Amino acid sequence: MMASERLDVDGLAALVRMCEDVRVRLVLVNEEGQWQLYHGEVLLDASDLDTGEEETWLYPTVAFVARRLRGGLVADLLRGEPVDIDRFRVVVDQQSVHVATEDLRGNQVWIGRTTPWPRTEWTIRRDSTPYRNHGVLVGDASHPSFLTFDQAVSSFLYRRPHDSRATVDQLWRVVRPRRGAWFRKVTVASDRLTVDVEGDDLDDVILELSEPAGSRRLPVEGADSYTFDLPEGLRVESLLIAHRAGEWLDMRHFPAAPYGSDTSVVLEQPELELELLLVDGENPRLECKREIPDKDARTRKKMLKTVAAFASQPEGGTILFGVEDDNLEIVGLTEERSVDEQMRMIGDMIRNKLEPAPACHPRVIKHPYKRIIAVDIPGGTQPCALRDGERLEFYVRRGSSTILASYREIEEGFRQSPGTG
Template sequence: MANNGQTETAALVAILGERAAVNVRLALIADGPQWRLHHGQITLDDNAPLKERAWRYGTGSFLELCLPGTTIAALLKGDEQDVQGFHVVSPHPLSSTASVRRLRGQEEWSRLTTPWPRTEWTINRDTSVSQPSHDLLVGDGPSFLNFDQALSAFLYQRPYDHTTNRTDLWRIIQPQRAGWFQKITIGPDLLTVVVDGEGLDGAVLELSWAADNQARPLDGADTHRFALPGGLAHDSLLILRRKDQWLDWRSFPAPAHGRARDASVIWEQPGPELDLLLANGEGQHLECKREVPEGESRKKMLKTIAAFASQDGGTVLIGVRDDLRVVGLPEGVNVDKQILQVVGMIRDNLEPVPSYETRVIDHDGKTVLAIEVSGGGQMHAYRDGQRAEFYVRVGPNTVLARHHEIAAGFQQAPVATTF
């Protein structure tokens, strides 16, 4: 089964029309006496809890409710419908196809993550249609600075982030709970996985790597263990499948700069992992600091983080000397306060704030703080007073970006659009 493709909109209309009821979230823009649909999010899940909500403002409104499948099918076709006192119209022309994407468990896409795999269909709207105003929203609901902030809070309970904006008119989500990984723990010599699901008969759990693989049939939800005499091999793949169809999967690349982690994987082998990160020394993707820096040294570290974020990511290790000797954070320091200090430094000095993760690593009784910075495909500036400075990484050095490097960085940055 392909992970990406196209589905006819008419097929989705038929699926929705056959359902007695559908949970839906609607974002509407006032358009004279009627309300124009700006974004609709449909969940095809009979077990999903529904919390009915209605935020009503003069220029925009947000509804979460359960509607007959025929009503949602009509809206998807572009037919006008009366919904809870709102005369709702869809912008035209509507696309005849929807993009479909199949996602594994714990995979984030457009600000949404679920423990189980899911299938998502999206139908884009015509970007030439007028967009929401940027006026304050004050009315029968929480107050917001503008429509975009209200939409992000309503859908995701998260602050607005222009880098994740999309142009969906409709987003249809269908959970796939036949089989999924509830929890994965990786130790020095053992991988433990908790498998859950509603349709595991005939499924196979397999751990594969370059030199070999282990596979075992399943007959229901259970905990399974794979022996790792030599540790987890690089580029291993853990997959739950039925015949040639995957139900869920995780891959485990070698430790690398800016590696994103998911909540279902618990690593219990931080020592070997740190050794691998240090194997090649400081360079394009690694910077070491003896302790949380002050003064000019702090500026240098922040410039390096900006450079990592502006390119393809990197890791700053605090508690490691320049000669790669692991000395750990100073004794007696409060690690949580050290993390808050670093988070505050990044928030106050880098624009936009990059995507990063802080982790505490215990290495032979010494505590190391890792700042794993993801490359985001856009330039990030170090703010020195009113001046914004851009940096890149050249080998083990952080240097001011040249004009053509800055221009190239902005050209490849994703275009900001509204929901």
């Protein structure tokens, strides 16, 4: 797999034009009688993302269109030329000319999408995000109704509820699969790591497990399972990577909080996760709490400050409930309430006090004798604030401590947010 091309708009349009046909999803907004492109998503041979359906959701001021179209037609639209798609004359306010390129490993979530194989995404961002209150969108027998425009966009593009942290701020998003070599499943046991490798082009591929103390390599000899012995267990900050001629093809990274929502990584002995999480103690990505702070306002705010700090940093973080923060003793949570009730309490605290509320993922970590709940907080692309009355407070993580963010840090965080500058 060659390195992904860093393209300008014309180069990206030329890439799309080379395809006989592509799958597109278009979000159109009616501005003074013209159908203006709000967002376009193009899938190049991305069958795993393609529902195969051709559909049109039409509302008075908004239209959602899914079609398989000729690559040349979509290339013209990418270059800002008006085109006719069925009943719609689509125009593009092509102000931005900057194309950003992102290479994503397999099973990685990005703006509502997950694919088993790695992929490359090219995005063109709008110079500004237009705001218009479209009101309640009332559907008919062929398409649903929505309370807001953002909810309709999330449903149409990703078939999932709207997440305030994943607002669509790109004018264009072009997705191309990278199926040369990829990891279907990675199984971690106490004494070995096994990876199931698949791909369309496995010639000369090297599989490497890189650890802080060194690395080991295996030649890939076809789609198969490959095993690395782990006499001392999996080391924190290990990197599993497939590469060829200096270019990476797929990878998995195992930091102190390694697994989160990555469903391709399977723990053969689930109790190992708690050991791996605690191996370095509290750190910039891990916080421990003896109990869920449902009664005391001071300890509740302390926990929420940490969530805000994790959500504001790119790598996110994890909070463990049922573990002492000073000596890492595993004490477990009370059984007076059900696990579902305790996880719901945590989620409600976060949603009610943080803006924008991160899409946290409470889950139970298996332990033979104790009840432990982990909350994985995904990293954000914009600062997350804790609301204290009328005041918004921003926090950052420093080592194992959470502190108030400085004005400079807040300003820098917003400057790096998508759609700002």
